[in-house]
Amino acid sequence: MAYEFQVTVDCAEPHVLADWWAEALGWEVEAQDEGFIRSMIEQGHATEAETTRHGGKLVWATGAAIRHPGGLERAPRLLFQQVPEAKTVKNRVHLDLRAGDDRDAVVQRLLGNGATYLHDGRQGPHTWVTLADPEGNELCVS
Template sequence: MAYGIQIVVDSRDPHAQAEWWAETLGWAVEPSNEDFIRRMISEGYATEDETMVYRGVLMWASAQAIAPEDELGRKDRRRILFQVVPEGKSVKNRVHWDVRLDGDDKDVVRAKLEARGATFLWEAAEGPHSWYTMADPEGNEFCIS
């Protein structure tokens, strides 16, 4: 039996990270279900302290997810969840992801990412394949190739 998987990323600001990665990957931020949140509060499953208003929308304060836009609402969607943690990143990631550019110019993409808050870390190559290792606005490493 094959299992589904969700990638979870610890974040200081999961909503900003979700927006940044959604734009980077061409994905969408999952919409908030304000009625569901209000119902969970009224039924005692959550408190207002666990929510926040972000860009005028009531949402959970602790996390925000992204998915490919055409998969939103599907139970089997690919998904990255950014969840809040109290501590900042302090060591190198043990896991990172590679963003495949599908023919887009690596230098152009690098410049766009840097303009949006990414940091270039180093360039590497293996045989004819080369990539840039970058860090997102919270310092999480990823590669573009």
Template sequence: MAFDLQVVVDSTAPHELADWWAEALGWQVEPQDEAFITRMVQAGAASEADTMRHRGALVWSLGAAVTSPEPGRPRVLFQRVPEEKTVKNRLHLDVRVGPERREEEVARLVSLGATELWRGAQGPMSWVTLADPQGNEFCVA
């Protein structure tokens, strides 16, 4: 039996980080159903503390997701945690753009707020490791 996969990234500001990654990848922030959230609060199934306003919309405060415009790609969920990132990721995302676009994409991502950490190569493969605005490492290859 095959299972579906979702990637989850811990974040102290999940909505802002979802916005950043949506722009970085050319994906979209998954819309949240404001009417549903309101009904859940009114019914007592959730509290006002479970919600917040982000870019004028009522959203669940716990997280936000980004999805690809192309079907079949995994959803990436940014989930609120109280602590800042303190150590190197044990898992990271590889953004595969091809060698001909790598430098252009690195420059674009840095202009959006990423930080270049290091460059690596092994055999014919090379990549640039960056950190997103909250310090999560990812590679551009």
């Protein structure tokens, strides 16, 4: 049996990081239903403290997601989940962006948007650039 999945990234500021990754990948931030959130508060299933405002909208404070513009059939959803602790060691899982002939331009765009250069990598004829997103999560661009 094959399972569907999403990739979850622990972070301090899920909405800010979701915006950054949506821009980095050319994906879309999932809209959150403000009416549904208010309804959950009114029914006592949630509190105002569990929400925040981002981009002028009421959203759940602890999570934001992005998805490929072609939908979940095209690629798994990325969920950014708030955690209290900061990242302290290298990721055990990271995303590899395949930019092909545009690699250097993509690297420069990501650096301009707040990524940090970590190092160049090589395995045989294959090369890549390892960066970190604004919260220090590694990604490679090849």
